[in-house]
Amino acid sequence: MSALGGPAQTGGVQPPTTMGLALSIVLIIVALALAFFLVQTAGLIALVGIIVGGVLIAFGVHFVPVGGAPAAMGQAPGIATGVAMLAAGAGLAGLFGGAWAAPFGFAVALAGGAVGGGLLMAITCTMVNVIYVFGMGIPAASGKVAKDPITGDTFPEYKSQGTEGHGLPFISWVGGVIGGALGGLGGTLIYLELLDIYQTQLPVILNATVEQIASVAISLAGIFAVGMFLMNAVLAAYNITGTIEGPHDPKFKRFPRAVIAAATASAVAGIFAIALLELVGVF
Amino acid sequence: MEEIVFGIGITALAGALATVAGAAEDTESDIGSQGDPNSQVQLAPQMGYIHRIFNKAVAGEPPAYGLWVALGAGLAWAFMAMQINPILAIVLGSALAVFVQGVYATTAYLGRTASLAKFGQPVYIDILKSMTTVTMAHAFVAIFTTVAMCHLMIGALGHPFPLPLLGLVWGIALGAAGSATGNPFYGKERQYQEQKFGAGVPISASGNIVRYAEAGQRNSLDNGFFSAKLGGPASGICFGLIVFFELWRTVVFEELSIWGPIIVGIVVILVFAIIDRYIEVWARKNFGPYTAPEEAST
Numbered sequence: 001m002s003a004l005g006g007p008a009q010t011g012g013v014q015p016p017t018t019m020g021l022a023l024s025i026v027l028i029i030v031a032l033a034l035a036f037f038l039v040q041t042a043g044l045i046a047l048v049g050i051i052v053g054g055v056l057i058a059f060g061v062h063f064v065p066v067g068g069a070p071a072a073m074g075q076a077p078g079i080a081t082g083v084a085m086l087a088a089g090a091g092l093a094g095l096f097g098g099a100w101a102a103p104f105g106f107a108v109a110l111a112g113g114a115v116g117g118g119l120l121m122a123i124t125c126t127m128v129n130v131i132y133v134f135g136m137g138i139p140a141a142s143g144k145v146a147k148d149p150i151t152g153d154t155f156p157e158y159k160s161q162g163t164e165g166h167g168l169p170f171i172s173w174v175g176g177v178i179g180g181a182l183g184g185l186g187g188t189l190i191y192l193e194l195l196d197i198y199q200t201q202l203p204v205i206l207n208a209t210v211e212q213i214a215s216v217a218i219s220l221a222g223i224f225a226v227g228m229f230l231m232n233a234v235l236a237a238y239n240i241t242g243t244i245e246g247p248h249d250p251k252f253k254r255f256p257r258a259v260i261a262a263a264t265a266s267a268v269a270g271i272f273a274i275a276l277l278e279l280v281g282v283f
Numbered sequence: 284m285e286e287i288v289f290g291i292g293i294t295a296l297a298g299a300l301a302t303v304a305g306a307a308e309d310t311e312s313d314i315g316s317q318g319d320p321n322s323q324v325q326l327a328p329q330m331g332y333i334h335r336i337f338n339k340a341v342a343g344e345p346p347a348y349g350l351w352v353a354l355g356a357g358l359a360w361a362f363m364a365m366q367i368n369p370i371l372a373i374v375l376g377s378a379l380a381v382f383v384q385g386v387y388a389t390t391a392y393l394g395r396t397a398s399l400a401k402f403g404q405p406v407y408i409d410i411l412k413s414m415t416t417v418t419m420a421h422a423f424v425a426i427f428t429t430v431a432m433c434h435l436m437i438g439a440l441g442h443p444f445p446l447p448l449l450g451l452v453w454g455i456a457l458g459a460a461g462s463a464t465g466n467p468f469y470g471k472e473r474q475y476q477e478q479k480f481g482a483g484v485p486i487s488a489s490g491n492i493v494r495y496a497e498a499g500q501r502n503s504l505d506n507g508f509f510s511a512k513l514g515g516p517a518s519g520i521c522f523g524l525i526v527f528f529e530l531w532r533t534v535v536f537e538e539l540s541i542w543g544p545i546i547v548g549i550v551v552i553l554v555f556a557i558i559d560r561y562i563e564v565w566a567r568k569n570f571g572p573y574t575a576p577e578e579a580s581t
Contacts, residue, residue: 072319072470074483080319080466081459085345089459092452093529097544100442100533104541112533115548119532120456120525122555127464127521129562135468135513137481139566151560157572162485167566173559177552215445222448 013253016260024264031267038275042200047270049193053186054232054266058258060182061087061236064121065172065246070164074138077165077172077245079128083237084230086124087183091229093120094184095191099222102192110188117184121176125168132167140167144249150174165245175246183229190266191225194273201277224273231269232262290534293439297432297530301457302523304428306511308348308457309465309518311421313473314414314507315339315388317347318462320470323492325395328404330490335407337414337503339391345458347387348425349451355380355426356433356450363446369434377427384422388415414503421507429453432526440534453526460522468514473506481570 016024028051035043064087067078079086098113132138141158142148143165148155151170159165168176198217203210239258244251272279311317314337316324321340328334342350359376363369389411396406433449436442442449474492475484496505528551536543 069319069322069470070486072466073323073475073489074467074471075486075489079463080470081345081462082343085343085455086459086463089345089456093456093525096442096444096449096452097529097533097548099444101541101544102443108541108545111542111545112548115545115552116529118552119528119548120460122552122559123524123528124460124463124521126555126559126562127460127517127524128467129559129566131464131468131514131517133562133566135517136471137570138471138483139570140563153563153567157574158567160482160485160573162487163483164486166483167563168559170560170563173556177556214443218443219445219448222444226448226451 013250014257016257021260024260027264028267031271034271035274038278039197039201042197043274046193046197046274047267050190050228050270050273051263051266053189053193054228054262054270055259056182056186056189057087057091057229057232058236058239058262059255060091060179060186061233062240062244062252062255062258063175063179063182063247064090064244065125065168065176066240066243067245068243070243071166074132074136074160074166075163076243077140077142077144077167077169078243079124079168079176083240083242083244084233087179087233087236088230090117090120090124090180091183091187091233092226093117094180095187095222095225095229098184098188099191099218102195106192109192110185113188113191114181114185117187118177118181121180122173125173125176129168129173138166140169140172141165142169142172142245142248144245145171149248169245171248172246175248178247183233186232187225187229190228190270191221194221194224197274198277205277205280220276228266228269228273231265235261235265287535287538290440291531293435294527294530294534297435298523298527300428300432300435301526302519304425304432304457304519305461305464305522306515306519307421307424307428308344308461308522309469310507310511310515311418311425312344312461313465313469313510313514314421314503315391315418316503316506317342317344318466318469320466320474323470323474323490325399326490327492327494328399328402331402332491332494333404334492334494335410335500335502336492336494336506337392337410337418338395339388339418341387341391341395343458344462345455348429348458348461349455351380351384351422351426352429352433352454352457353447353451354383355430356454357447359430359434360446369438373427373430373434377423377430380426381419381423384426385415385419388418410502417504417507425457429457436530440530456525457522460525461518464521465510465514465518468517469506469510472514473509482573
């Protein structure tokens, strides 16, 4: 029985249904086939990149410790905001860094995106503990585990009466940074794949040079990357339902379902992004 | 070398703008109860506690600020394309975005509060008149500084994203940083000021927010006054540090090696890990446990 009066928290792990799995596989295969048919091998590679990016985002969101409204009253551990919102903040900051580093090559841009997302989360999580400790006089305590898996700190005696725990234990801090880094990595990967596609297609369609279409290609790729980031983050947030403490939370085990859903959603949304210019060309 | 010095100057300026933006954002959202503590403002009348707190939470801070900053940035971008001076363009764009925020705040307060009619919670027109303009003023500061910061990133540092897209990205990050840092201070320390200091709010106290001030009933201006002392500045430092380190590692270390910003970023993350762990251990040592150690109940 939890302090919130709900049933014992089993984590609510539900494996994906056979029907859902079959539908997802069919949709992904159809999207990949369409990508190959419309933009040949480059389209296929780009869509695979987008699917991997989407999966990284959805998986990363599960690491981010989010406590929602109860965290704002010191009633539950985590950061006092929404799952999708915080992940989006971190991932988009990563995308900012990744897009900036794009001219230096694929690997540098991806690493730049991951570090950018991780950095936002590192600073935010530290400031959350600063406020809890120096503003409210409350030490960090997890409600889901008795001991921090990294530091070995015990929590039950540091949990104030009538609450589920509070603050950000170190394992949640680490989870936040990993989540931000995975989000930044995924968002940047989607951006780079789309940028590559648009930079190849736009000069042909508009009969212009790569330099002339650069701003259009960057804007389009950026907007689609932001859109797909939000889509995958929200999908993962639905899977989490409310709050999560990080990788040590039983809810973390739910991630396979979100990963499959994100792969399918990214494939379907990705085919529209990749074939956008083909569709524009038709009209 | 000169380029790096110029870059560092711009980085410092962008960091300073971000700090002001974070502080204004958190104070604005606390006056409007837009962060997560809105749940308690909404819950209170349902538990029989009628109050005079403003509540405009129909969207989380990150998407709301994503909208307003992207709107301000988009309009500023359009004005700049019309050859209007950038400073004037940013002021005009931010002012127009603030009108959208004002409409949002008004309809959100009326809608949220009217939904509590069956619990006897009145819609106070004087609250609407006096609070909305204050949130608009704070929102203007937050939007203007963020758009100005985005303009610097493009104009002086050469980021490839167009201004509206950068506005969306940093608007969402601003809301995320502000709500993460400022919400607990407003929620626990202000709404539940009567509860014990140094402990979380017991779940049984939910909805019993403080409704009376030194003189008369408490309103959201009192809450803004309170959170501007710590929650706002802390949010400002949080967002300022994010923007500063994000720019600084690229501006300074990209010249040395293309991997420089990444290595420095990882080092900064590790430094923050040490700071966080130090704070956590410091709190455990100085505050001590609430009860004697025992086995976990779960």
